[in-house]
Amino acid sequence: MWRNYLTVGLRALTKNRVYAAINIVGLALGLAACVMILLYVRYEMTYDDWVPDADQVFQLQTNYKATAQGGEEMHLQVAAIAAGRALQKDYPDEVEKLVWVRGFAPIVIQDGQAGQIKELRMVDGNLFDILKMPFVRGSAASALPDSHSIALSETEAKKRFGNRDPIGQTLTIVDNMGDVDYKVTGVFKDWPKHSSFTADAVARFDLNTQFSDRPRDLTSWNNQQGWYYARLRSPKDAALINSRMDAWKKRNIPDEEVAGQKTNAGDVQDYRLVNIRDVHLGEAQRAPVTPGNDRFTVITFGVIALLILGIACVNFTNLTTARASQRAREVALRKVLGASRGQLLVQFLGESVLIAFVAMVLALAMVELLLPSFNAFLGSDIALHYVGRGGVILPLIGLVVLVGIVAGLYPAFYLARFEPAKILKANKSSADAQGSGRLRNILVVGQFAISIGLIICTAVIYSQTIYARTVDAGYRRDGLLQVGNLGYRGVDGRDQAVTEQIRRIPGVQAAARTQIAVDPDSNSITRVYFPGATQSVDLGDYSVEPGFFEAMGMKMLAGRAFSEAQGRDDVTTPPRSDPGREAALQALAQRGANVVVTMEAARRLGFKTAQDAIGKQFQGDMLPSEYGLLPVTIVGVVEDARFRSVREPLQPIIYTMRRNGFETIAVRFSGDPAAIRQQIETVWKRNIPQVPFQARFAQDIVREQYDREAARAQIFATFAALAVVIGCLGLFGLAAFTAERRTKEIGIRKVLGARTRDIVRLLVWQFTRPVIVANLIAWPVAWWVMRDWLNKFDTRIELTPTPFVVAGLIAFAIAIATVAAHAMRVARTNPIHALRYE
Incomplete structure (x- = not known):
C-alpha cells in the first residue's frame, strides 16, 4: 500500500512539473528562511549557556529611577564598588564568590615597545572561579594567584609571543598607579562570540591600592565604574536576595546632607542580581561589556520566521486545492474500488510530507550556502549541527512532519470528500468539482497582508535610521575628528602642547x-x-x-x-x-x-x-x-x-x-579628511610616541551608533522581499491554473465581442482585489507595531501615511506584474482553440 502511495505521489508531481516546482521551491524558500531565523533566535536566546553552572552565575546591576527633579531612568550593568562589598558582607552564606571587574584598553609595554590590549579586564579576585573558561596553558584555579598576575586569551598570547611559551613572561601595564609589571600565569581559550562577557586579557589587582589616590570611589554609591560578577551557592539565593533589596539598601546606603537637605542614593537606585544568561537580552544595556540585543526584536524575528513559513504553507494549500479537480476522478475511482476516506487522507497527507521533505533538503542546501554570509553580516558564529549538542536533526524532522500536515491537511480533507457518483456522472467535467475558491482568496489576502506589513516595517525602520543619522544633533558632524587616548598616564600633561600644535595645522x-x-x-x-x-x-x-x-x-x-x-x-x-x-x-x-x-x-x-x-x-x-x-x-x-x-x-x-x-x-x-588625520597623527607621534594614536571621524561614530538599526532594517528588507517572492510564486501558480481553467469562458467572451484589454482587466482584477483587502488588514497592524517601536526613541520620525501607501502600491504592482503575462497570453488566444478545448 505504501509503495503504491509513493508511486502515485511521484507520478502526480512529475505530471504537473510546473506546479510541483512552484510548490517545492516556495516551500523550500520558506523553510530556509525559517531555519536561518530560528537558528539566529536560538543563538541570541542561548547567550552564556556555555558557562559551566550558569544558573549560579549572576551580575549585580543598578537601576536609576526617573525622578520629577530631572533624573533620567537608567538601567546599568555596572555597580558601585560599595554595593558589591555590602552584598558580600550581608550575604556571606549565599554569595560564594564575588569579583569586581573594570574594563579598559591600556598601554602595554612589552620588550620596551608600547602597544595596546583592546579588551583588558582588571579584576580584584580570580574571575575564572566564576566564569570557568577552559585553559590551554595553566588552569582556571591557578590563573590569577596574586595582584600582579595576568592571563591572556589564546589569540592575544599568539599575537604577543608567537610560538613561545608565554607563561612566566612579563607585561608592563601603564595605569594611574604608574608602570606596573604583571606576570603571565595562564592562557585561556578565546571567549565565545555568544557571550555577554569578553576579554583579550584578565589581570588581577588590589582594589584598595588601585584607588589609593581616590579613596572616595570605594565608598561612594553614586560612582559606577565596573561590573560585579557573583557565584551563588544556590540559584534560589538570587530570588531571596532580590526580595530583600529594599531593606538591604536602607541598612547600607548612608544619608547625606547637602544644602540643608537630607538625601539618600537609595531613593533613586535599585539593585538586583541578574542571571548571566539574561544579561544579553536584559533591560540593562548601558555600559555593557559587549553590546546586547533587544528581546522584543529577537522574538519579532521568530514571529517573522513563522509568518514566512506560513506564507509558504499557504502556497501549498492554495495550489493543491486549486488543482484538486485534476485528481477528482482518481479519488472517485479509488472510492469505487473500496478505498476508505481515512486511507485517502493518509495518502494525500503522505504526499504533503514527501513534498515537505524534498523542500527541506533543498532548504538545508540553501542554509549551508548562505550561513557564512549571514554570520559575517551579523558578526556571529551561528553553526548548523545536525547531531550532538545543539543538533537540529530531530527538530527538522518534526518541522517537516508538521509543515507537511499543516500544509496538506485541508487539501487532504478537500480531496477525500469528493462523491464518486457526481464525479463519474456521464459528461460531468472534473472542472465542475472545483468549488468557489473563497478559501484561496482568503489565503492570498493573508499572504499579501504579511508581505505588505513587512514592507511597511522595513520602510519605517530605514526612515528612522536615516533620520537618526542625519537629524540636527546640536553640533556639526561633518568636518569633526575626535582624537582619544588622552586619559593614559603616558600622556603626562603633553596633551595641551599637542592640542596647540594641532591648531596650527593648515585646514x-x-x-x-x-x-x-x-x-x-x-x-x-x-x-x-x-x-x-x-x-x-x-x-x-x-x-x-x-x-x-x-x-x-x-x-x-x-x-x-x-x-x-x-x-x-x-x-x-x-x-x-x-x-x-x-x-x-x-x-x-x-x-x-x-x-x-x-x-x-x-x-x-x-x-x-x-x-x-x-x-x-x-x-x-x-x-x-x-x-x-x-x-x-x-x-x-x-x-x-x-x-x-x-x-x-x-x-x-x-x-x-x-x-x-x-x-x-x-x-x-576643512579639506581632505585623510590628509588632516595623517598630519594630526604625525603631531601625536612626535609628542607622545609611547601612547597609540586613536582618532575617529564623528560621522563614522554616528553611523556605527545605528548599525544595529541598519542591520535590523536590512534583515527586515530581506525577509520582506522573500515573503513577496514566495507570495508571488503562489500567485503565479494560481494565475496559470485559473487562466487554463477559464479557457472556454474566455473563448466565449471573445466570440461575443470582448476585447483583449477587457479580458486582461477581468483576470487582473480577480487577483489584485485580494491585495486591496490585504492592505486594509496590514495597515492598522503595521501602524500599531511601528508606533510601539518608534516610542523607544527619544526623538523619532512621524508615522505618516507615506510608507503605508507606498507598500500598498508596491504589492499592487507586483501582483499585476505576476498575473499580467498569463492574462495577456490567454486574452490573445484564438477563440477557435478555446472552444475546441474539450
Whole structure:
C-alpha cells in the first residue's frame, strides 16, 4: 500500500512539473528562511549557556529611577564598588564568590615597545572561579594567584609571543598607579562570540591600592565604574536576595546632607542580581561589556520566521486545492474500488510530507550556502549541527512532519470528500468539482497582508535610521575628528602642547580638549540646588576648554562662551597627588565659578528662555563633599547636543572650563579628511610616541551608533522581499491554473465581442482585489507595531501615511506584474482553440 502511495505521489508531481516546482521551491524558500531565523533566535536566546553552572552565575546591576527633579531612568550593568562589598558582607552564606571587574584598553609595554590590549579586564579576585573558561596553558584555579598576575586569551598570547611559551613572561601595564609589571600565569581559550562577557586579557589587582589616590570611589554609591560578577551557592539565593533589596539598601546606603537637605542614593537606585544568561537580552544595556540585543526584536524575528513559513504553507494549500479537480476522478475511482476516506487522507497527507521533505533538503542546501554570509553580516558564529549538542536533526524532522500536515491537511480533507457518483456522472467535467475558491482568496489576502506589513516595517525602520543619522544633533558632524587616548598616564600633561600644535595645522579651524564627545563611554551626573527650590535637579556635568563649542560647531543661544581672560571661568584644580590641591579646592569653593548650560538644562532649572538664565546663580555638587557645594553663575546658554543615540533621553548638561583631566580632543577641520588625520597623527607621534594614536571621524561614530538599526532594517528588507517572492510564486501558480481553467469562458467572451484589454482587466482584477483587502488588514497592524517601536526613541520620525501607501502600491504592482503575462497570453488566444478545448 505504501509503495503504491509513493508511486502515485511521484507520478502526480512529475505530471504537473510546473506546479510541483512552484510548490517545492516556495516551500523550500520558506523553510530556509525559517531555519536561518530560528537558528539566529536560538543563538541570541542561548547567550552564556556555555558557562559551566550558569544558573549560579549572576551580575549585580543598578537601576536609576526617573525622578520629577530631572533624573533620567537608567538601567546599568555596572555597580558601585560599595554595593558589591555590602552584598558580600550581608550575604556571606549565599554569595560564594564575588569579583569586581573594570574594563579598559591600556598601554602595554612589552620588550620596551608600547602597544595596546583592546579588551583588558582588571579584576580584584580570580574571575575564572566564576566564569570557568577552559585553559590551554595553566588552569582556571591557578590563573590569577596574586595582584600582579595576568592571563591572556589564546589569540592575544599568539599575537604577543608567537610560538613561545608565554607563561612566566612579563607585561608592563601603564595605569594611574604608574608602570606596573604583571606576570603571565595562564592562557585561556578565546571567549565565545555568544557571550555577554569578553576579554583579550584578565589581570588581577588590589582594589584598595588601585584607588589609593581616590579613596572616595570605594565608598561612594553614586560612582559606577565596573561590573560585579557573583557565584551563588544556590540559584534560589538570587530570588531571596532580590526580595530583600529594599531593606538591604536602607541598612547600607548612608544619608547625606547637602544644602540643608537630607538625601539618600537609595531613593533613586535599585539593585538586583541578574542571571548571566539574561544579561544579553536584559533591560540593562548601558555600559555593557559587549553590546546586547533587544528581546522584543529577537522574538519579532521568530514571529517573522513563522509568518514566512506560513506564507509558504499557504502556497501549498492554495495550489493543491486549486488543482484538486485534476485528481477528482482518481479519488472517485479509488472510492469505487473500496478505498476508505481515512486511507485517502493518509495518502494525500503522505504526499504533503514527501513534498515537505524534498523542500527541506533543498532548504538545508540553501542554509549551508548562505550561513557564512549571514554570520559575517551579523558578526556571529551561528553553526548548523545536525547531531550532538545543539543538533537540529530531530527538530527538522518534526518541522517537516508538521509543515507537511499543516500544509496538506485541508487539501487532504478537500480531496477525500469528493462523491464518486457526481464525479463519474456521464459528461460531468472534473472542472465542475472545483468549488468557489473563497478559501484561496482568503489565503492570498493573508499572504499579501504579511508581505505588505513587512514592507511597511522595513520602510519605517530605514526612515528612522536615516533620520537618526542625519537629524540636527546640536553640533556639526561633518568636518569633526575626535582624537582619544588622552586619559593614559603616558600622556603626562603633553596633551595641551599637542592640542596647540594641532591648531596650527593648515585646514584645522578649531581644536579643544573635552570630557564629553560623540558616543561617550562614561556618564557624569551632578546634583544642583537652585535658591528657593524645594528639590534638587540632576544634570550632566562635563568639563571642556575654551574653543570647545567652536570645535563642535555648537551655537550659543544667549550669553557668551568660556574665555581665558575671565578667571572665574576656570575651575582647574591640581591633580590628587599635588600638595597644593586642598588649598586650590578651598579657594574654588569660596569664589565660585562660571558655567555654560544647555537649553534643556535651563528648562530643568525653570527658565523659559535662554536669556532668562543668563546671570542666574545656583549651587552644584561638583566638589568633594568636605568642601561643600560650588556656587556657580550661568554666563552662557548653548543649544542642546545629542552626543548619545536617539534611543536615550537627551541629557541636560552643565559645562565647566578647566585645563586638565581630559579624554578627547575635538578637532574642527576643512579639506581632505585623510590628509588632516595623517598630519594630526604625525603631531601625536612626535609628542607622545609611547601612547597609540586613536582618532575617529564623528560621522563614522554616528553611523556605527545605528548599525544595529541598519542591520535590523536590512534583515527586515530581506525577509520582506522573500515573503513577496514566495507570495508571488503562489500567485503565479494560481494565475496559470485559473487562466487554463477559464479557457472556454474566455473563448466565449471573445466570440461575443470582448476585447483583449477587457479580458486582461477581468483576470487582473480577480487577483489584485485580494491585495486591496490585504492592505486594509496590514495597515492598522503595521501602524500599531511601528508606533510601539518608534516610542523607544527619544526623538523619532512621524508615522505618516507615506510608507503605508507606498507598500500598498508596491504589492499592487507586483501582483499585476505576476498575473499580467498569463492574462495577456490567454486574452490573445484564438477563440477557435478555446472552444475546441474539450
